[in-house]
Amino acid sequence: MTPDDINAKLATASEALYGEAASLRAVDPRSLSLLKRNARTFDKDTFQQLTANVRADKRLSSMPLCWETPEGLLEVLSGNHRVQAAIEAGLEQILVLVLHGDLSKAQRIAIQLSHNALVGTDDPTLLAELWADIDDIESKLYAGLSSDVVAKLEKIELVGFTTPQVYTRTVSLAFVDDELSHFDAVLEQLEMLSGETVHLAPLSQFERFFSALEGVKKKFEVRNTSLAMLKMCEICEAALAEDVTPDAGAQS
Structure with a gap:
């Protein structure tokens, strides 16, 4: 028809x-x-x-x-x-x-x-x-x-201004179960995302990652998740520059 x-x-x-x-x-x-x-x-x-x-x-x-x-x-x-x-x-x-x-x-x-x-x-x-x-x-x-x-x-006072164009790039972080069937299902969902880069990690690491992210937000009074991720990168870079190596119990 x-x-x-x-x-x-x-x-x-x-x-x-x-x-x-x-x-x-x-x-x-x-x-x-x-x-x-x-x-x-x-x-x-x-x-x-x-x-x-x-x-x-x-x-x-x-x-x-x-x-x-x-x-x-x-x-x-x-x-x-x-x-x-x-x-x-x-x-x-x-x-x-x-x-x-x-x-x-x-x-x-x-x-x-x-x-x-x-x-x-x-x-x-x-x-x-x-x-x-x-x-x-x-x-x-x-x-x-x-x-x-x-x-x-x-x-609210309305003020006119022009914001510059900011280049952004999407990076997706996915935490998946170890089972193959669950992993395949997650991959199918990821194919529908528009992000250019996707990083996978075991689901067991999510709580550790999320806790660290929340800790950065609280310590540095950052509410925006993207800015908190950037702060985590700065912390890692500083640790690498000082050649700080985590103890074996903290490694995954």
Whole structure:
């Protein structure tokens, strides 16, 4: 069945469900217009897991919400990360719910924030920017942010600045069981990761590694795991420079 055939059937169901207010459509996720500013953030591990789930399921578990612009483009209001995961997973078609009619910028932002308020974590500065862009009380009420959150947003001072592009490289550390079957399963999962380098170690060493990492964070008051890893490297380099050799009982 072609996409046109699928959408013809969906049009009938949409009319019965939503009338002229909205419609269900099967679309290529690459054709959708993503939000340029989205207060809802996913950390890299969470997004990779989402992408892996979508790739395994070969579908999205919930529909992104879109709005059809006067030019006929479909703009994603809710579900940007799901659409991006679908693209990364190579899905050719996804099901979306499209809102019809005129929606002001304030109304579109209000819809975005109201959906974001249900799940996930917001970037406070970007959330404050988006909140400031809503210029009418009705849309602010629709966004559904709590009075505590609104009070915090009003205190945020928005300052414009440009951050330099920082080159990063992904290195994955995996701790695996010694059993061959478990090892093979872990390797299959690692193949789905985008990291350029993967280091493997026995699972029995994880507690020792994790304890050392937490110790570095606590001693040097470092919260960021990447910075703590760099600090561990500095400690190792200093020990090597002094030719410090651990005793036999501490070696693995």
